[in-house]
Amino acid sequence: MIDAYTGAGVRAAEQPLLDAGHGDILMRRAALGLSRVCETHLRRANRKGLLSGTTTVILVGSGNNGGDGLWAGSFLRRAGVMVTAILTGSTAHPQGLKALRALGGSVVRLEGQGSATDPNTAPDASIAGFHALDRGQALSTMTSAHLVLDAMLGTGAWGGLRGEAAALVEDFNAIRRESATGPRIVACDVVSGVNADSGEAPEPVLKAHATVTFGAAKVAHVVAPGEQLTGHLTVIPIGIEDRLEHPSVYRLEAQDILAAWPRPTATDTKYTRGVLGVVAGTPSYPGAAIMSTNAAVQTGAGMIRFLGDASTRGMVLAQSPEVVCSDDQPWDVHVQAWLAGPGVADDESQAARVQAVVEAQEPAVLDAGALTAAAQSVADGRLGAHKILTPHAGELEQVYEWLKGFGVTDDAPDRTRIEAAPVHWAREAARLTGATVLLKGATTIIASPGSEEQDQVCLSIGQASPWLATAGSGDTLAGILGAVVAHVAEHPEALRRLGEWARGDGRWAAAAALGAGVHALASRVDGEGPVPPTVLAANVRRVLRTKGQ
Ligand SMILES: NC(=O)C1=CN([C@@H]2O[C@H](COP(=O)(O)OP(=O)(O)OC[C@H]3O[C@@H](n4cnc5c(N)ncnc54)[C@H](O)[C@@H]3O)[C@@H](O)[C@H]2O)[C@@H](O)CC1
Numbered sequence: 001m002i003d004a005y006t007g008a009g010v011r012a013a014e015q016p017l018l019d020a021g022h023g024d025i026l027m028r029r030a031a032l033g034l035s036r037v038c039e040t041h042l043r044r045a046n047r048k049g050l051l052s053g054t055t056t057v058i059l060v061g062s063g064n065n066g067g068d069g070l071w072a073g074s075f076l077r078r079a080g081v082m083v084t085a086i087l088t089g090s091t092a093h094p095q096g097l098k099a100l101r102a103l104g105g106s107v108v109r110l111e112g113q114g115s116a117t118d119p120n121t122a123p124d125a126s127i128a129g130f131h132a133l134d135r136g137q138a139l140s141t142m143t144s145a146h147l148v149l150d151a152m153l154g155t156g157a158w159g160g161l162r163g164e165a166a167a168l169v170e171d172f173n174a175i176r177r178e179s180a181t182g183p184r185i186v187a188c189d190v191v192s193g194v195n196a197d198s199g200e201a202p203e204p205v206l207k208a209h210a211t212v213t214f215g216a217a218k219v220a221h222v223v224a225p226g227e228q229l230t231g232h233l234t235v236i237p238i239g240i241e242d243r244l245e246h247p248s249v250y251r252l253e254a255q256d257i258l259a260a261w262p263r264p265t266a267t268d269t270k271y272t273r274g275v276l277g278v279v280a281g282t283p284s285y286p287g288a289a290i291m292s293t294n295a296a297v298q299t300g301a302g303m304i305r306f307l308g309d310a311s312t313r314g315m316v317l318a319q320s321p322e323v324v325c326s327d328d329q330p331w332d333v334h335v336q337a338w339l340a341g342p343g344v345a346d347d348e349s350q351a352a353r354v355q356a357v358v359e360a361q362e363p364a365v366l367d368a369g370a371l372t373a374a375a376q377s378v379a380d381g382r383l384g385a386h387k388i389l390t391p392h393a394g395e396l397e398q399v400y401e402w403l404k405g406f407g408v409t410d411d412a413p414d415r416t417r418i419e420a421a422p423v424h425w426a427r428e429a430a431r432l433t434g435a436t437v438l439l440k441g442a443t444t445i446i447a448s449p450g451s452e453e454q455d456q457v458c459l460s461i462g463q464a465s466p467w468l469a470t471a472g473s474g475d476t477l478a479g480i481l482g483a484v485v486a487h488v489a490e491h492p493e494a495l496r497r498l499g500e501w502a503r504g505d506g507r508w509a510a511a512a513a514l515g516a517g518v519h520a521l522a523s524r525v526d527g528e529g530p531v532p533p534t535v536l537a538a539n540v541r542r543v544l545r546t547k548g549q
């Protein structure tokens with residue numbers, strides 16, 4: 001599990017050490033770790049695996065992020081690397097600058113960054129004397145290097161890159177799009193301009209092959225769009241680790257998912273495993289019913305009761321004879337949890353069943369066609385953490401429109417804004433609805449609503465294959481989620497080994513995250529390639545055969 005923190009969370013852990021005058025030591029530890037990762041990349045760039053003869057360009061901002069970069073440059077110099085620092089800010093970390101220069105690193109500044117027209121960013125006296133490169137010269141210095149270390153902005157940035165630094169990155173990206181070769185890009189702490197706390201990434205950004213962070217992962221490393229820009233993440237311990245409190249986001253990895261997945265014991269029966277009721281599909285859209293029930297079967301649900309029309313029931317049974325089908329109403333059947341909504345559209349009788357599920361006491365996964373009914377019911381009160389909404393960004397936009405219509409919020413973001421800051425909008429939707437929200441995407445975010453008893457829990461699941469972007473993947477996810485939620489409904493403490501946060505209301509977020517995690521693992525069982533939903537569901541069985549430690 002990766003515990004990811006906000007910049008403020010990490011700073012709070014550092015503060016006592018900074019107050020005790022250990023700031024320099026922290027920075028040098030960070031920079032040493034950073035330089036080691038750079039060395040690994042540089043050795044790969046040299047046919048003989050040597051460092052001497054390799055070149056590194058460091059883009060250095062005015063704060064401590066730039067200081068890390070300069071110190072890392074001094075360590076690389078020691079190892080024989082040719083280092084050029086291009087200062088992109090109005091000033092530069094004095095000790096870092098001194099250290100790099102003392103070891104023969106060359107230092108230049110980016111012309112135009114901090115022009116006379118913008119006195120706030122004009123180069124101050126300490127760096128004004130360095131030779132200035134215009135953007136074209138800086139660009140060719142960058143493109144001819146083996147490695148570019150991005151140390152312009154870290155956790156102290158507000159907003160994205162600006163001015164000449166932004167233009168330089170834009171020009172570099174244009175060349176990169178045209179050419180298959182080019183320097184390795186390593187980011188110091190976070191990719192410059194990416195918001196460490198939200199993962200927002202205002203253009204332009206220098207997409208990294210690798211990012212080296214310090215003390216702990218930051219939120220931006222585990223949520224979109226920051227995660228997609230981070231590359232391979234290395235966390236360097238700097239001595240603050242024991243002082244860190246309250247991660248902001250938990251990333252569950254394969255080991256965590258497989259180890260925590262609830263498995264039956266000898267005393268279980270099909271009922272104690274959890275019975276899942278499914279309201280999905282209509283005569284016009286039977287596929288969603290077939291795929292979601294099939295996925296729940298493959299996930300090993302104790303028992304599945306499907307409610308729907310005769311023709312859909314026939315198709316569900318043909319695919320999965322394990323499913324008990326009827327045309328009952330939700331209040332007539334006894335289940336531990338519900339899944340409602342996949343493929344439910346323009347059908348009065350299924351819509352009525354969906355409404356009954358939204359109002360039922362039992363926990364429920366509310367997907368696709370159930371999201372509108374769920375959002376509408378918020379007008380009558382909060383849904384409860386045991387109701388799990390599973391929108392993609394487009395569906396979340398609709399949910400927000402309803403919430404705005406009811407006066408629950410003034411701000412209804414559109415899809416673009418949601419995709420720019422998914423962790424923010426998933427958290428906000430959970431708070432506003434009182435439900436657990438699972439926001440689908442390349443990175444899936446799960447947020448609990450939070451309460452007086454328990455802080456909001458936020459999780460992220462990555463590593464899903466982009467081949468999942470195909471119709472029916474979401475129906476399969478819904479079935480997997482239904483199965484695990486039904487189990488957790490019967491065994492409230494089943495997921496506690498994940499942590500104290502996975503108890504109480506947090507258990508629904510934990511269950512949803514495990515479901516999304518298994519879905520992601522199933523998408524890559526046979527490596528990278530198409531995973532049509534029927535294959536995906538069958539892969540779930542294979543994934544669950546592996547037990548984590
Ligand atoms: N003790 C610590 O605090 C440690 C911090 N470390 C490093 O310190 C970094 C944080 O340092 P800082 O707080 O100095 O912040 P940054 O270095 O991230 O940036 C702050 C500087 O950039 C300027 N700035 C902010 N937004 C800008 C924008 N959009 N465009 C241009 N300039 C902008 C500010 O005026 C300020 O000078 C971390 O990311 C990490 O790399 C590491 O050295 C480990 C120890």
Ligand SMILES: Nc1ncnc2c1ncn2[C@@H]1O[C@H](COP(=O)(O)OP(=O)(O)O)[C@@H](O)[C@H]1O
Nearest residue numbers: 440441442464465466468469471472473474475
């Ligand atoms: N680019 C991507 N990379 C990884 N996973 C993705 C990507 N795009 C979508 N997914 C996943 O695929 C699934 C698609 O769900 P959804 O859009 O509801 O599909 P449908 O309703 O057609 O079944 C979600 O689990 C989502 O997280």
